[in-house]
Amino acid sequence: GENVEQHPSTLSVQEGDSAVIKCTYSDSASNYFPWYKQELGKRPQLIIDIRSNVGEKKDQRIAVTLNKTAKHFSLHITETQPEDSAVYFCAASMAGSTLGRLYFGRGTQLTVWP
């Protein structure tokens, strides 16, 4: 099955700086890559996703890039704010298959210091 690796496990940045979280996947058939943000004790919330026919996608301060050849994708957060502090999970799946389950990375604890 698919294996998703996520780095780093913890990340501390100063408010206003950028944060980058990286993930790799193993199955070249994966073609859908979402990112979830989870605050303490809350549900994971989908913040952005990318499909394999696109190399980059932006939504305000958040962007995701995908390199299909190298099988890695990254989350970029610019102008970080204290409310960005949370655990971020990357995931991979095969849209178009009959399963669609998400394979999650182990998460990155992001802390933004004011």
Next chain:
Amino acid sequence: DSGVTQTPKHLITATGQRVTLRCSPRSGDLSVYWYQQSLDQGLQFLIQYYNGEERAKGNILERFSAQQFPDLHSELNLSSLELGDSALYFCASSVVPGGPYNEQFFGPGTRLTVL
């Protein structure tokens, strides 16, 4: 609010007991996924249902079982509970598994504490 509902929010029980967690997917979503999240752990996939049928199994223990009913709500049954089963249990739903739009939306979770 994702539109996915889960009950109860909290559950406290004793070892050896059995509990049932309930999930209602978003309106129109046919697929339900169950995940377990222990303290400081990631999201462990347990099982997936699509339109009433089991589609995929992950790291689900034999003491655990699930089903999806004709109205598409799902229940996760946990039996012979052990201390290590204490965790947050999330359900997520999507329109069609593996469809062109594969977004999964999570419910608020049920926090299970086994004493």
